[in-house]
Amino acid sequence: MIDKRLLQAFPDSMPGIRKNIFCQWIGLLANTALSGCIAWLIARTMAGAPVNVGATLLIMAGCIVVRLIMNQQATMASFSSSTVVKEQMRDKLFSKLVQIGPGYLNRWSTAEIVQLFGEGVDQLETYFGSYIPQFFYALLAPLTLFVVTLFLDWKAALVLLVCVPLIPASIIAVQKFAKKLLGKYWGQYTQLGDSFLENLQGLTTLKIYEADGLRHQEMNEEAEKFRKITMRVLTMQLNSISVMDLVAYGGAAAGILVALGAYQSGTITLFQTILIVLLSAEFFLPMRTLGSYFHIAMNGMAASAKMFAILDAPVSTRRQSDLSGLDTLALRDVDFAYEEDLTLQNIDLVIEKGKKTAIVGESGSGKSTIAKLLLGQIQAKKGTIEWNGTDLNDIQLASLYAHVSYLGHESTLFKGTVRDNLRMADPTHLDEALWRALQLAGIAKDLEEAQGLDTLVEEGGANFSGGQRQRIALARLLLKSGDLMILDEATSNVDVETEDRIMQVVRSLRDKTILCISHRLKNIVDADVIYVLQDGRLVQKGTHDELVQTEGRYATLWNTQQALERYSQGGQYA
Numbered sequence: 001m002i003d004k005r006l007l008q009a010f011p012d013s014m015p016g017i018r019k020n021i022f023c024q025w026i027g028l029l030a031n032t033a034l035s036g037c038i039a040w041l042i043a044r045t046m047a048g049a050p051v052n053v054g055a056t057l058l059i060m061a062g063c064i065v066v067r068l069i070m071n072q073q074a075t076m077a078s079f080s081s082s083t084v085v086k087e088q089m090r091d092k093l094f095s096k097l098v099q100i101g102p103g104y105l106n107r108w109s110t111a112e113i114v115q116l117f118g119e120g121v122d123q124l125e126t127y128f129g130s131y132i133p134q135f136f137y138a139l140l141a142p143l144t145l146f147v148v149t150l151f152l153d154w155k156a157a158l159v160l161l162v163c164v165p166l167i168p169a170s171i172i173a174v175q176k177f178a179k180k181l182l183g184k185y186w187g188q189y190t191q192l193g194d195s196f197l198e199n200l201q202g203l204t205t206l207k208i209y210e211a212d213g214l215r216h217q218e219m220n221e222e223a224e225k226f227r228k229i230t231m232r233v234l235t236m237q238l239n240s241i242s243v244m245d246l247v248a249y250g251g252a253a254a255g256i257l258v259a260l261g262a263y264q265s266g267t268i269t270l271f272q273t274i275l276i277v278l279l280s281a282e283f284f285l286p287m288r289t290l291g292s293y294f295h296i297a298m299n300g301m302a303a304s305a306k307m308f309a310i311l312d313a314p315v316s317t318r319r320q321s322d323l324s325g326l327d328t329l330a331l332r333d334v335d336f337a338y339e340e341d342l343t344l345q346n347i348d349l350v351i352e353k354g355k356k357t358a359i360v361g362e363s364g365s366g367k368s369t370i371a372k373l374l375l376g377q378i379q380a381k382k383g384t385i386e387w388n389g390t391d392l393n394d395i396q397l398a399s400l401y402a403h404v405s406y407l408g409h410e411s412t413l414f415k416g417t418v419r420d421n422l423r424m425a426d427p428t429h430l431d432e433a434l435w436r437a438l439q440l441a442g443i444a445k446d447l448e449e450a451q452g453l454d455t456l457v458e459e460g461g462a463n464f465s466g467g468q469r470q471r472i473a474l475a476r477l478l479l480k481s482g483d484l485m486i487l488d489e490a491t492s493n494v495d496v497e498t499e500d501r502i503m504q505v506v507r508s509l510r511d512k513t514i515l516c517i518s519h520r521l522k523n524i525v526d527a528d529v530i531y532v533l534q535d536g537r538l539v540q541k542g543t544h545d546e547l548v549q550t551e552g553r554y555a556t557l558w559n560t561q562q563a564l565e566r567y568s569q570g571g572q573y574a
């Protein structure tokens with residue numbers, strides 16, 4: 001009924017939990033005293049005996065005030081313990097994802113992460129703020145009341161105490177089933193989130209291909225599955241609450257019946273009988289409340305299982321070394337697989353300082369996978385990647401990113417100003433340096449006509465064209481003083497003018513170490529060394545002149561692309 005690991009993971013929540021239990025217990029004592037006063041007043045009045053009403057009412061008012069204060073304190077303690085847990089859990093998850101690096105996207109989807117960070121963590125609020133304190137209080141309260149009722153009538157006290165464990169027994173009975181069901185519920189929930197996000201992001205494509213109707217139907221089916229499982233969870237919760245109510249009220253009735261029997265036979269007084277009647281419900285209430293928190297807490301436990309899966313994900317502990325400037329970067333006999341089949345096989349590749357290295361090959365041959373390996377986003381299955389002879393797995397990701405800059409085919413711009421986006425590369429750059437980079441990237445004129453460096457960038461750079469976004473990203477790349485520049489199909493999504501500008505800039509960077517990944521061979525003809533990739537294997541290596549003169553994959557690709565180019569310029573495809 002208690003997830004030990006979850007409890008042990010947040011020791012800072014314990015003071016709040018202890019305070020909550022203590023306040024509830026003092027409140028229970030105040031309530032017992034209040035019931036005692038009520039029973040005393042009724043019994044004395046019915047017996048026609050003198051009663052000091054004023055003093056009794058004063059004591060009763062005192063009990064009510066204590067109870068109210070204790071309730072308020074317990075609520076505050078609950079808030080403080082759950083806040084600590086939520087803050088720390090989000091912190092732990094975030095640090096872990098930072099440790100794993102961008103490669104976390106290979107293991108979990110964005111929607112899953114967002115749901116766990118948001119609603120998943122919120123589910124822990126009930127677990128720590130209400131369920132855990134209630135669990136211990138629900139053990140303490142019946143024992144306390146048992147001691148009190150023992151002085152009134154031991155038989156009734158015993159019956160009440162014996163009936164209390166029937167509630168946790170019924171909870172345990174549904175726990176196994178509930179755990180399975182909630183595991184499925186969370187699976188369905190994240191799956192629905194994944195599809196929703198994907199369909200929303202690709203809505204334009206779906207509309208263009210008139211596939212939105214089909215996706216709509218699929219989403220409806222998934223939503224229906226989620227509705228059904230939600231209803232199953234609710235039904236399970238309601239049924240188990242009904243069972244708990246039956247046990248609670250049945251148990252209280254049994255205790256009351258025993259007390260009434262004792263009163264009839266003259267073993268106990270009217271005061272004792274009334275007090276037992278008043279206290280009997282109190283015996284069961286804490287367990288009953290525990291039962292109602294239980295299902296929400298189980299949901300928190302199911303979510304926490306997913307969170308612990310992230311926290312337990314293996315992270316290389318080898319990443320200790322810092323990088324020095326680049327002399328050589330080499331892939332030595334590297335194999336890699338996303339799934340079972342190898343995506344890359346026996347890759348031997350060397351990137352030398354100050355040289356321009358190119359990787360070419362058809363779509364799906366594994367070019368971007370090599371870039372991901374060099375960026376530490378994925379790990380080789382076999383072989384090593386060595387930066388000046390040091391295994392990349394031993395190098396801290398932060399140190400690696402300080403030395404490497406990257407421009408992909410779809411660059412991300414962030415909400416803010418153009419200046420904010422450029423300064424990401426290096427916050428010490430002055431405006432002059434930013435303008436120089438923008439001029440080189442061929443976007444300075446467009447920005448001068450707008451608000452210059454203060455031009456606002458909307459989320460994802462939505463207020464710029466694809467080409468403009470890529471040019472701003474190129475300027476950002478130029479501002480970063482890394483040792484290695486990786487361009488992965490940096491020109492594949494842009495207009496011819498932007499493509500020419502990007503390649504012109506790359507050609508002008510004479511002393512830079514550049515890795516250029518491209519399927520358009522005309523962009524890499526001047527590379528110092530070209531590696532040709534086919535179906536995950538390196539099949540050729542050399543300069544452009546060497547490769548076109550040799551019969552092989554490169555010459556075939558070159559001839560095909562040249563023919564296509566002539567054709568697009570109005571010539572003949574031959």
Ligand SMILES: Nc1ncnc2c1ncn2[C@@H]1O[C@H](COP(=O)(O)OP(=O)(O)OP(=O)(O)O)[C@@H](O)[C@H]1O
Nearest residue numbers: 338339343361362363364365366367368369370519
């Ligand atoms: N995250 C992934 N999970 C599973 N398979 C993947 C993943 N990313 C890529 N692949 C597969 O790995 C192979 C190589 O992909 P990669 O993106 O490296 O090719 P590429 O040569 O860069 O292609 P392109 O020129 O089209 O970008 C492809 O068959 C692709 O389907």
